[in-house]
Amino acid sequence: MTLTDAARRRDRWSVAGTGVGWGIATAVPVLFLAVFFVWPVVALVVKGFAPDGALDLSPFVDVLTKPRTWRLVGLTLAQAVAGTAVSLLVGVPTAYVLYRLRFRGRGVVRAWVTVPFVLPTVVVGVAFRAVLGEGGPLGFLGLDQSFVAIVAALAFFNVAVVVRTVGGMWERLDPRAEQAARTLGAGPLRVLRTVTLPRLVPALTSAASVVFLFCATAFGVVLVLGGRRFGTIETEIYRQTVQLLDLPTAAVLSVLQLVVIVVALAVAARARRHRENALELAAAEQAAHRVARGDLPVVGLVAAFVLLLHVLPIATLVVRSLRVPGGGWGPGNYTALGTRGQRDALTATVWEAGAASLRTALMATLIALVVGGLVSLVLSRSPRARAARRARGLLDGVVMLPLGVSAVTVGFGFLLTMDHPFGLPTDLRTTGLLIPVAQAVVAVPLVVRTLLPVLRAIDPRLRQAAAVLGASPGRVLGTVDWPIAARAAGLAIGFAFAASLGEFGATSFLVRPGSTTLPVVIYQLLGRPGAQNYGMAMAASVVLAVVTASVMLVAERLRGYGTREF
């Protein structure tokens, strides 16, 4: 076969076969997001602005002229920026220690750091108030119901996102560039600043935009830890919708929230597009080294962070879960998990709810992986046509929106749209199928932001070379993209699974037939009187934490199998 033959052949498939393939790869996620995200949100906003069919924009003026609204916008931004900054400051050194250093127990610490990510906000509220409250170990700081408490809790949740996203990239950065710089006489800080960090920018901006969205739309944590002085657009939407059913006001706030989020994302996307380039990637373990003397300050710092931010609140939960009703200590709360609570306060035992949670999370992960995987694949290619590039940029932004739109808006939107949608013979709202779907919608951005930096880092010349040598597009995917992406896929699976397992917002705003998930059960237990119910809520939270940590440990292992499985 001559070179011109190969080129002609490539042209042919790039016009016909590839077109169809990429068309499907784009259509599936776009349809999914259109039906299960855009439609419900638009429906609720329309209901707010045009309750009787006639458009009424007067609520816009009302809401936007209230000083309270702008105070909330300011608080939302301040809290999101501070939360993101602290998460990065803590997360980046932690990523270094957990992904570039080799030491015993590293896998366990990696899994541990992810645990907060899935704890229900109610539980985190309890844990933080237990630590910071006037009677708690850090009560003397006077931080209860303060801005600092909110930011600390946001960091508690989101350090995991930074560690995982940045760490996943860092561990595969070819260390030779750094070694060369060191040899040429650069100090470690200079190497970090001029060689390492620039190469981490894609992962850093990826992580920062996800964390920013999580912080900007944080809801339970702000409600519990902020008291009456601190609120965000999100908590206000909750109050207006759930307490007052003032849909016009909620609609204006939803639009306002969207504007804030879109502007923030546009800035992040700009930064990302310019920096997400092909990098020299190495095998994961190749880049890690044993703890050297020079690493000790970082290790000490990270240990202190982890102790303060992760161990203290979770230890509080464990301690409380072991405190049995009537004083004293013991495993009573754990044995009670096999029951339906004090005087059968629950419709199912906690173990049954746990099993239901796992089933739901599995389904959600599968959906998120398919949708998010396709999106990443589409976004990782650089089309030549300008319009196509623009469309790609749009998709890149839209796929992030589920993290930035209020769970209340989506949940209530589902109620409006999912009654016999598209003439289906069933009322989807009451089947329970929407729960994994809603969880997947939230997990898709995480999958994309985990897979995409890795896929984009693949040198496009590798793919071109494969194609020139006669590989079909499917073969290029299988032999070039897959082996590299598979290692990140384990991480994406773990992330999506953890996010689904801990998801509370959207799940609690949907209607549920029969079975319910663990975070919802914990919330129900906390809402009932009785020391035993409280103890069970603590024990169930610990169980959720352990299950999550185990899942993350397994996901770490999965990454090794990726290449073999294909």
Next chain:
Amino acid sequence: MSRNTRARTSAAVALAAAAALGLGACSSSDASSAPAAGGATSGSPTTVNLVVHDSFVISDAAKAAFEKESGLTLNVVTSGDGGQLANQLVLTKDAPLGDAFFGVDNSYATRVVQAGVIEPYTSAALPTSAARFAVDDAGSLTPIDYGDVCVNVDTAWFDKKKLTPPASYEDLTKPEYQDLTVLLDPTSSSPGTAFLFGTIAHFGTDGYLDYWTRLLDNGAKIDSGWSDAYYSDYTGGSEDGTYPVVVSYNTSPAETLDEAGTSTTTAAVLSTCTDQVEYAGVLAGAKNPEGAKKIVDFLLGQEFQSEIAAGMYMYPVLESAGVPDSWTSFAPLPATTNDVPAADIAAHRDEWLSDWSDAVGQ
């Protein structure tokens, strides 16, 4: 991902799809039989959907009894808390989530009635003693259970300090009780809303905001929800708590018994109580209105009413249904309550809440 998981997941999807189809078959037959509603002809609905708040509990035995008696399959669909339930019912007026509902409380009752979500139905099973809970003359809503939101005090804490616990709303603003009270945000908590209405009933619409301001001046703390206040700040509910006065329920003292179970360490201040009543009703546009009425009747029946106190921590409206012994001993009902008439709640609810937010909640 292992093949095993994949197989299980696809099995789950297949099952769900099958279930969906099954439901679909039911609902389409419902539609065709709608004109002949009431007749037990073939093709009449075989299921009834009950939408409930997330504190709803029904035993398997009671559920089976209903299904046997009525010949219908009971589907329980859980919405969120009471406020979410009420608002979801209003939002889905054109396409109701079920046939009947349970769990809308008196602070939201008038909202669902005014929104036209309800098909009025007065059950023959409604005890006459429950007449005082009626929301309107049409009998739109059926009271099923009630309880009281009251200030609770940690009597053990006050004994240890050799202090007299507060005994009224007014006491809470006195200097000797400075920094001792934790309250609930009425815009995010339903017992919080009930307590706000109690202060409005007691101090009047002119006086309640002034009272709240004085409460805050006296060092009262406001938490976003009941569990947060009770389990984090209240000395009677948490070993790390520092506030011996909290807004909770009149039944809470029955959950704080000492080890011997012969006395309780906390008490409700009975002059500060507000009734919280939970209602059931038939949804307008129900696919199975006859089934909806049957389930409302059943919720008032002896069997279900006897389960209410244990499962939902509320008093059944049927007096013969009974409550746990510990309630009789340690959780007496208040003789008088501070209640706002339903019509006033309907007219002013949103206004009161936003006035409160502007005056206190910032």
